[in-house]
Amino acid sequence: MEQNEILTQLRQRKSVRAWEDRPVPPQVRQALLEAAFQAPTAGNQMLYTILEVTDPALKARLAETCDHQPFIATAPLVLVFLADCQRWLDAYEAAGCHPRRPGPGDLMLAASDALIAAQNTVVAAHSMGLGSCYIGDVLEQCETHRQLLGLTEYVVPAAMVVYGYPTRQQQERTKPARFRSQWVVCENRYHRNTPEQLRQMFACQAQDGGRSSWDFDSYLQAFCKRKYDSDFSREMSRSCGEYWKAFLKEPENR
Amino acid sequence: MEQNEILTQLRQRKSVRAWEDRPVPPQVRQALLEAAFQAPTAGNQMLYTILEVTDPALKARLAETCDHQPFIATAPLVLVFLADCQRWLDAYEAAGCHPRRPGPGDLMLAASDALIAAQNTVVAAHSMGLGSCYIGDVLEQCETHRQLLGLTEYVVPAAMVVYGYPTRQQQERTKPARFRSQWVVCENRYHRNTPEQLRQMFACQAQDGGRSSWDFDSYLQAFCKRKYDSDFSREMSRSCGEYWKAFLKEPENR
Numbered sequence: 217m218e219q220n221e222i223l224t225q226l227r228q229r230k231s232v233r234a235w236e237d238r239p240v241p242p243q244v245r246q247a248l249l250e251a252a253f254q255a256p257t258a259g260n261q262m263l264y265t266i267l268e269v270t271d272p273a274l275k276a277r278l279a280e281t282c283d284h285q286p287f288i289a290t291a292p293l294v295l296v297f298l299a300d301c302q303r304w305l306d307a308y309e310a311a312g313c314h315p316r317r318p319g320p321g322d323l324m325l326a327a328s329d330a331l332i333a334a335q336n337t338v339v340a341a342h343s344m345g346l347g348s349c350y351i352g353d354v355l356e357q358c359e360t361h362r363q364l365l366g367l368t369e370y371v372v373p374a375a376m377v378v379y380g381y382p383t384r385q386q387q388e389r390t391k392p393a394r395f396r397s398q399w400v401v402c403e404n405r406y407h408r409n410t411p412e413q414l415r416q417m418f419a420c421q422a423q424d425g426g427r428s429s430w431d432f433d434s435y436l437q438a439f440c441k442r443k444y445d446s447d448f449s450r451e452m453s454r455s456c457g458e459y460w461k462a463f464l465k466e467p468e469n470r
Numbered sequence: 471m472e473q474n475e476i477l478t479q480l481r482q483r484k485s486v487r488a489w490e491d492r493p494v495p496p497q498v499r500q501a502l503l504e505a506a507f508q509a510p511t512a513g514n515q516m517l518y519t520i521l522e523v524t525d526p527a528l529k530a531r532l533a534e535t536c537d538h539q540p541f542i543a544t545a546p547l548v549l550v551f552l553a554d555c556q557r558w559l560d561a562y563e564a565a566g567c568h569p570r571r572p573g574p575g576d577l578m579l580a581a582s583d584a585l586i587a588a589q590n591t592v593v594a595a596h597s598m599g600l601g602s603c604y605i606g607d608v609l610e611q612c613e614t615h616r617q618l619l620g621l622t623e624y625v626v627p628a629a630m631v632v633y634g635y636p637t638r639q640q641q642e643r644t645k646p647a648r649f650r651s652q653w654v655v656c657e658n659r660y661h662r663n664t665p666e667q668l669r670q671m672f673a674c675q676a677q678d679g680g681r682s683s684w685d686f687d688s689y690l691q692a693f694c695k696r697k698y699d700s701d702f703s704r705e706m707s708r709s710c711g712e713y714w715k716a717f718l719k720e721p722e723n724r
Contacts, residue, residue: 218501221475222597226505226590247472249655251480253648256592258606259697260646266655274658302662303653307672308698310665311690315698319707320714324581325606328629331582332604335589336480338510343476350586352512352579366659375582392514394507399557401503401520404528405620408556411564418561436565443513444562444569453573453717460574460714463707 225342230391232347233287235380240293244344248293248379251340252333261304263322264330264374267365269294274364281360282353282376283448291378293346296354297334299326301370301463318370323463330374338377347382350375356451358458369462393425479596484645486601487541489634494547498598502547502633505594506587515558517576518584518628521619523548528618535614536607536630537702545632547600550608551588553580555624555717572624577717584628592631601636604629610705612712623716647679 252266269275272289279289288294301318308315334350341348354361354376361373394400399409399417409417415432422430443449506520523529526543533543542548555572562569588604595602608615608630615627648654653663653671663671669686676684697703 217497217504218598220597222479223501223505223594225476226594227508229508229510231510243471247477249651250471251477253651253654254481254483254645255589256483256485256604257648258604260648261697262649262654264654265660267660268655268657271658298660303668304698306663306665307668307690308694310668311687311694313691313694313699315694316704319704320710321609321703321706321708324609324628324710325706327578327581328585328604328606331585332589332592335509335586336593338586339590339593340477340480343474344472350510350512350582352582355575355578366661368660368662371660374578391508394511394514395516397503397507400507400516400518401522403522404525406519406521406552406622406625407620408622409560411560414557414561414564433565436561437567440562440565440567440569443515444558445567449575450570450573452575452579454575456574456578457718460718464711464714 226339229338229342230389231349232380232382232386233349234383234386235287235290235292235347236383238292238381240346240379244346245293247344248337248340251336255333255336257329257332258325262329263300263304263326264333265298265300265303265371267296267298269296277364278354278376281357281364282351283356285351285353288351288378291380293379295337295377296365296373297330297375297377298367299323299330299372299374301326302368305370317465318463320460320463323372323460327372327374334375334377341379345381346379347386348377348379350377353448353452356448356455358455372459393421396420396424480593483592483596484643485603486634486636486640487603488637488640489541489544489546489601490637492546492635494600494633498600499547501598502591502594505590509587509590511583511586512579516583517554517558517580518587519552519554519557519625520587521550521552523550531618532630535611535618536605537610539605539607542605542632545634547633549591549631550619550627551584551629551631552621553577553584553626553628555580556622559624571719572717574714574717577626577714581626581628588629588631595633599635600633601640602631602633604631607702607706610702610709612709626713647675650674650678
């Protein structure tokens with residue numbers, strides 16, 4: 217396989233959830249933002265807004281509303297990547313157009329732009345020795361986050377990323393094994409795995425991760441209970457459903 | 471601002487839409503996929519499937535269904551990043567769980583995973599001299615793409631990326647100027663720009679892009695007609711609305 221410094225860094229990067237007590241210098245923050253701006257964006261539209269959380273009280277509040285994760289409150293840099301279907305809508309109206317309301321496609325495209333930009337900051341952060349962690353829980357609590365962050369109905373959180381210098385323990389943490397390629401890649405047509413293939417997929421991952429005593433049924437049952445059927449996961453779907461409502465209104469001209 | 475090789479590459483990377491007649495070697499393809507697998511993923515779940523399009527007839531068809539873009543058909547490497555809410559659902563069922571149906575939050579989280587992985591491949595591609603271009607139009611034509619790619623109702627295209635070695639002309643193309651930071655970043659609270667600010671935002675971009683004769687109203691009116699109110703944009707919202715339907719069904723236990 218090809219190797220170079222970028223590929224090595226992409227392979228090594230892992231999430232960091234504990235920080236050294238050390239601020240992010242302004243020039244590092246600026247380089248992160250610049251990496252976001254230079255990311256690919258649909259039609260060069262930059263369909264996102266980056267909301268930087270600097271207020272300690274707001275960080276502390278988000279640490280609670282995003283499924284009670286205290287390391288959000290202590291992160292030296294916190295960015296919320298918002299899918300922004302408001303800015304261009306306002307620009308069209310300022311230019312005398314009568315644009316249609318944003319629909320589901322506009323939200324998905326703006327969320328894509330926001331996530332692509334977010335991932336560039338994560339890659340940039342790692343290159344400067346800065347750890348990072350995505351907080352998907354920012355998709356929860358629609359009503360609370362709209363109010364806290366002052367979002368309009370056409371502005372939706374796509375991701376929150378927290379950044380900081382990793383503690384020694386975090387640097388030495390083992391990156392979890394992924395599923396093997398054969399289970400994640402398919403050719404020309406989506407392949408739905410059989411139950412037996414799914415068992416193999418998890419068994420290979422357990423093996424690659426060095427888990428010797430491991431049982432498919434009990435592992436999946438515990439994971440389902442802890443993650444997929446958890447309160448926070450159900451809340452995420454409820455909340456995203458709320459965000460979707462604005463995009464499901466009558467799509468014709470206003 | 472900080473500088474290093476990664477930051478430089480993130481800044482320089484731009485979309486490529488014309489290819490040299492040169493295949494992507496297997497070890498380069500493998501490095502791209504590995505960069506995707508090593509991307510951050512929610513709870514290490516890899517909520518995506520990468521569908522590689524190798525069939526020339528399917529590429530040619532997608533070049534048509536994705537808003538008639540012939541360079542898709544000639545791209546030596548084509549990957550569709552699918553938000554996959556099916557794989558884990560099937561695994562839960564294989565383990566004897568009775569999971570709820572996937573909801574809006576599950577789709578948004580899976581689309582995030584897919585896009586984050588996609589962007590890692592774009593960064594990896596650039597580091598190996600390979601150009602790439604996102605094709606957002608894969609979100610259109612829900613019924614056609616479901617049938618063509620064999621998607622289940624819980625598997626949704628998040629992005630398509632095409633890769634190849636750039637022609638000289640593409641390498642020398644100027645990267646378009648982005649909006650300046652001040653219009654895209656806000657602090658603690660979403661800032662909705664005034665019409666006057668929006669005019670300034672576009673004026674700055676025109677200036678940074680060296681466009682001397684430029685008029686806000688006519689530019690935005692033309693852009694709105696050509697992009698936002700276009701047939702393909704309306705089709706994207708219709709199509710994404712179709713994909714959403716499966717995730718808006720009764721969320722309780724099946």
